[in-house]
Amino acid sequence: MNGAKKASLPVVAIDLGGSKIAAAIISREYQILAREYHPTLASEGVASVINRIATAVKQITASTSTALSQTCGISIAAAGAIDHKRGTVTLSPNLPGWRDVPLGSIIQERLGSRTWLFNDANAAALGEHYLGAGRGVNNLIYLTVGTGIGGAIITNGQLYTGACGSAGEIGHMTIDANGPRCECGNVGCLETLASGRAIAREAIRRISSGERSSLTELTDGKIADITAREVAIAARQGDPLAGSVINNAAAYLGVGMVNLVNIFNPEMIIVGGGVASMGDLLLNPARQVVKERAFPVSSAAASIVTTELGHDAGLLGAAYFVFKQAEDREEA
Ligand SMILES: [Zn+2]
Incomplete structure (x- = not known):
């Protein structure tokens, strides 16, 4: 052939x-x-x-x-x-x-x-760059927020892979030098503060310590089974604890994005993954943090959008x- x-x-x-x-x-x-x-x-x-x-x-x-x-x-x-x-x-x-x-x-x-x-x-990231939200955008960061957080960097239309191919581990950028232990061995990685697992863990911790939330009824009292998906549902229904857990995670995500915006000056940050299906519930607080904290000229150049290819x-x-x-x- x-x-x-x-x-x-x-x-x-x-x-x-x-x-x-x-x-x-x-x-x-x-x-x-x-x-x-x-x-x-x-x-x-x-x-x-x-x-x-x-x-x-x-x-x-x-x-x-x-x-x-x-x-x-x-x-x-x-x-x-x-x-x-x-x-x-x-x-x-x-x-x-x-x-x-x-x-x-x-x-x-x-x-x-x-x-x-x-x-x-x-x-x-390459899928989004050639076929999705990033068509025609040559400087972009792709973030996948799911159980964990992954990422990829495209600069000048090319995937940036680093010295040995492991660049783009955005989920493992340090956000809190004294934060929770991460699966990677470090502490305070973005993934430990803003992933689906982090959102669920924080909701469970707060309810277990006595705070009230509709999540208790939503999960028939099986608090250990709470996932980020239930927290999003409860937040949409106006549950204050769920709303505050997501706002806190979104703010950490925003802090991560401030670092990315200041370092890479991207035209676009595309957010995919299961947790990104929360859409503006997650992205609006993150966008606000970027607006408040990143270099204004870089912040103004960067649009923060959800995936098109899902x-x-x-x-x-x-x-x-x-x-x-x-x-x-x-x-x-
Ligand atoms: Zn880590």
């Missing part, structure tokens, strides 16, 4: 997150031809998650009667520090036990199809990586 023909084929895209595995078949025109979700069940261990990824690829290809040989390969966007050249997950705070896992070569050998591996936030940003960005490489080879 010649290169040009191969390049017109679709790609199987996988987005491996801490709670779910998304699988899709994406055409060269970036149409999502099929999409499926599976639970990650990360606590079952590395081998079990790899089995589920392989199953996800087999199911999505079978459901669309697409042979893997009729795709240009498998592109995986995964949470954590990724060595893209070696196809290895170096470390992933949201995937316990994942340390130096050669995921790319394992999947490639098992399924017999060329496999690429990328960081999920980098993939989502949950598909990582999948579409993973596809983009592969199609772009194929394009570059055709042009060479």
Whole structure:
């Protein structure tokens, strides 16, 4: 098969997150031809998650009667520090036990199809830059606020990856030098103060210490089960405790953005991830902090917006990586 023909084929895209595995078949025109979700069940261990990824690829290809040989390969966007050249997950705070896992070569050998591996936030940032909210914007920061906080930086239209590929760990910028302990080993990271996990933890802590909230009824008294999603629902219904927990988290997010705005002077900060679906409830207090604290000229230049591609940003960005490489080879 010649290169040009191969390049017109679709790609199987996988987005491996801490709670779910998304699988899709994406055409060269970036149409999502099929999409499926599976639970990650990360606590079952590395081998079990790899089995589920392989199953996800087999199911999505079978459901669309697409042979893997009729795709240009498998592109995986995964949470954590990724060595893209070696196809290895170096470390992933949201995937316990994942340390130096050669995921790319394992999947490639098992399924017999060329496999690429990328960081999920980098993939989502490129997805938004080429197909979403960041089209035509050459200096942007992508932030994903979910269970944890991830990020990616695009400067002059290029992904900034740093000396060894681990740049953009925005969730692990220090906000409070004496703050709570983070999964990464440091303390007071943005992720410990403004992620979904942080929002839930703070609501649970305040209710457990005797403060009243409609969250108690909303969760039938099972306070330990509170997630950021319930806190957002209660805040929208006017619950003062839920509102204050989200305002505090949003203010910390804003402090993180002040640092980003002052250092990178971006045109846009795009916020994705599950917690970002709160929209202006989260972003308005953050925007206010940026307006009050960042350099005025930089603050005025930066628009803070929610993702356009939503949950598909990582999948579409993973596809983009592969199609772009194929394009570059055709042009060479
Ligand atoms: Zn950290």
